Amino acid sequence: MEKPVKTYDWRIVLWIGKFVRPYLWVIAILIPIVMISVAIQAGLPLITRTAIDRYIMPTYHKILPPPNVKIEGLIPYKDSVYLIPTARIKELPPALYRQLVASGRLSLVKYYYKPSQNLLVRVDELHKIPPRELFSLRREDILGLRKLATLFVILIISLFVTQWLSDYIVGWLGQKVTHSIRMKLGTHLMTLGLPYFHRNPSGRILTRLTNDSRKLQEIFESTLIVLVSEPFLFIAIAVVMWRLDHRLALIGYGLLPLVILLSNLFRTRFRRIYREVRRLLGKLNTMLNESFMGISVIQLFNQQSRILDKFDSININYFKANLKRIVVFGLFYPLMVVIQYLAVALLILYGGKSVLANTLTIGVLTAFLSYLRMFFRPVQNISAQFNVIQEGLTAAERMREIFESKEREIDPVTAKRIKVKGNIEFRNVHFAYNSTPVLKGVTFSIKAGEKVALVGPTGAGKTTIINLLLKFYLPKQGSILIDGIDLRDIERTHLRSQIGIVLQEPFLFTGTLRENIEFGRKLSDDELDRVVEYAQLKPLVSRLPDGLNTIIRSDTLSAGERQLVSIARTLARNPTIVILDEATSNIDPETESLLQIGIKNLLANRTGIIIAHRLSTIKLVDRIFVLWDGKLVESGTHDELLKRNGPYATLYRLQYE
């Protein structure tokens, strides 16, 4: 179970890729949408920066450029005095900057500057201006801010739409892909022969189609979007930070190894604890289930308190594992928060120092407050997905294994599709499922339209004869012929479509009675009526609340009724050969008499092979084959066998005298 996928990883990813290929166009749509959303997320803090640095608090410094030095982008103020925006100071070469400050040519006093009036006001004197005047002074800034706010609203609307779309598309894709894998798997399973199903526990196959496909679905639902968007978001933020300010970006880069280290450290812990929790929960549920199923044994043996103790010890272990999970999670997330605030503290320290040196604006500082918070999140998110990916790929690998089983039912290319008349011949047929022989040379022939009963104790080989006739298995030795043609040369699906079978324990699928009778064939109402009548189903149909449209399950009908439905199902297909495995369980007298008529109708004008348990049914047939220990020990008509005074005769007398 714990086997992690390693060397096969890429092969499995490629295998999944095969199922994604039809939806490449979706991915082509998805990627630009994700890119837009990433760009907006990375860009939003820049709006705050611009708002602060350009409109809320645009600051300038007086500068007297030295005569031999050319400085780009200075605003001429008065005489030889120029102005330089605070944001541009850090672009000055450090040597020049030091020289300017030392010589007093660059003032560290911050000014507010209004270009239209060429008006300069010291920033710390702005608040002394009366409100009305301040408003008119800063009118242009306020208008600019409004434009910026409008842009912000447009961006958040676009962000909302792109996030919504991408989440939906990814979910949709996951559904489509897993659906197609499920169907492909189902289709493949249906081509496999019965031996495969006998060897593999149905529970395991079931898990592949259900739980495993769900795990794979999770990769799409939660992982795909993270894998597509988070690396881009991470890079985008890293780039923006670098371009805004190298030194402050280094705070983020510097703390990154710590974040990665912590995430990795905790990831293995998470997985271990998660597995432990799930293992114990599974154990708890198994025990619950078993205790409820075996409640009578527990009570009869007075074992309530012992079982309770056993249950409680698992319960306590489960609690402990959960507590461990709380501890680990309780450490991890707050630790991440501490790292974030550590970044904030460093930002205040170094950023503040730069602001004091006028090499950083407040706007950029504020933007960094947001960026440093956002920067570590993609790392955490990607790390959190590793376990999901691992589980999903393991599930995919298990699903892929089913495709590798080659026990498909394949007929030779020369196999014929013949219209069966109904002559059956067994020639010295031997068969064994494993090493113990079940049939030891059985020879008989049945003419078209003839009805034959197979009689014999359990294990005599009756069911095997049926399995061979349906070509579920091939004889180990000898041959089976239908209308003189070897069964090996007849296409099995075509053959089966002409054989009807009523099993001893008829299996009904959940669905309406009508669906169970039709079982894939569409019948007109008239045809259906006839089938219901022939199969003696009328009383049942009238008893059910919704008649033919009542939803039934195997356990809602009695054994006799199920057999009647099964007869109807066979009649609906109008087969040439009918196989009937009679029910052994007790059937109430009324159903019994209906069943007798139903069976008679079913056998009319058809070749019939009946595994008979009731001698009353045996009376319906032309000949009787008595099987014992894989051999045919006696055969003949009812009268012949009675005259021979063999085992059959004794058996018959017993029942009827």
Place this chain on the structure above:
Amino acid sequence: MDSRRMFTQYLRRYWRLITLGLISLILVDTIQLFIPRVIKYAIDSLTTGEATFSLLLKYASTVFLLAIGILVFRFGWRYFIFGTARRVERDLRRDLFAHLESLHLHFYKDHKVGTLMAHLTNDLDAVVMAIGMGLVTAVDAVLWSSFTIIFMLLINVQLTLYVIIPLPLLAYLTFYFSRQIFTRFERVQSSFANLTSTVQEQLTGIHLIKAYNETATALDKLKRSSLSYVSRNLSFIKVYALFFPLVFFIANISLALLLWLGGKSTILGTITIGDFVAFQTYLGMLMWPIMGLGYTFTVLQRGRASWQRLYKLFATKPAIKSPPHPVKPKHPIGNLAFHHVYFAYPDQPTHYVLKDINLEIPKGTFLGIAGEIGSGKSTLALLLARMYDPTDGRITFDGIDLRELDLQFLRRFIVHVPQQTFLFSTTIRDNIAFGNPTASDEAITHVCKLAQIYDEIMEFEDGLNTVVGEKGVTLSGGQRQRITLARALLMEPEILVLDDPFSSVDSEHEVKIIKSLCDHLRGKTLILISHRLNSMRFMDKIIVLKDGTIVETGSFNELLLREGVFFDLYRKQQLKERIWKNL
């Protein structure tokens, strides 16, 4: 005890932990509020130029210390509050299990195992969720959000009132969406269960599908199930994919308002830049408790509904239990008697399965019970082990009504082996030692030999340590029956009731087992129900049941001489067996 008192009782046990958790939670909420304030001071000092490196260092170290505080107390509340929720879960699960174990057999006929499992998993989860997450989000929603808003109001009243306009919408949306998400997710789950049962059915019916050549129909059905699962999922995704982007959008509207109105106030000097930045941080913080407000309602609602269901289970009283003052005979003999016993199953109160049964079974009797299916044989056996009580009449043990006896004593004295064999998925040894876990290997070997299963067990690679069931070997019906018998024999019962214990064992084997059983049980009482009448020859007395009444009584030979019902059944069975043997 009413449902609310019972619930608070579970919580009250952990009031210390809850208090510690709440204190930690409140501390975290408060500390978190101060960080934006520190940032505000730092920024303001930078704009006014008062800042010095040492001042900045002071601010930076304050932020870091506050963050350490958050680490400690956040860990604290998670540990205390989530830990309490898990403790309550543990206690509840244990108590529920213990309670369910005590309930009578009929309860399990009314309640499907799947439903009970759902109560013990889903409902329990919902209750835990309500205690843990519910408590935290409720506190956060009330305290944290009001603290934050107070801090914002302290900075600027007007601006605060503007920027919190979208927040009630946020709370409502969370409330609405969390309910939608829960219900839609439940629908996904039920459709997944449906998909599972479709696949399961097809795997069970694969023989038929192949024989009828209907793989296409089967695949079509699979496709429909799969597609309906897909469409339920899509309906879930539709809501889920909308939820978070929408929530962030609403929160961002607050930020847009701040950018515009707050920016304007900063320009006009009503607030400082530090205030502006602090506002931004506060708004980011406010989002979670406001969402929590919406979420709390849903979580509490669901937790309440689930608790009601659990409470209903707790409120079911066991119908079969020891009386308040049970009789525990000091020197029990074990004479049983039925006095005019009538019985009808609770779900069909008018249909009497047993009618006026009068029967004495003195200690040491080997009693055989014969009769057709549905004649009441198994019911009679169930009444003896007090799995049900008679509807009318009495069954006595040494003259004492079974209902007055100590139940444990009774079931130790009488061991009943039901018709349906049930083995736990553990080793054969554990299964046999189920009622007597300390039994020695010799004792286990002995009962295995008595039940004629020893040699077959030894053929398994792991012998007695072979695991039974899906993870281990698949036993045949006959093997299961004999292991079940060995389990009963290990209890050394004074009265052994066997309900058709050998139906899957061949008749030769059966006779051998019964012979050795009878030798072993000399002096004890054996009550044997069997369809194979040949085994009845070893019984002292046989009763024949028909439609719930005793129609014939006597020894094996007496009944044969009488040439009645028993004789008829017996002769037919005998001849049939002889024929197959002679073949």
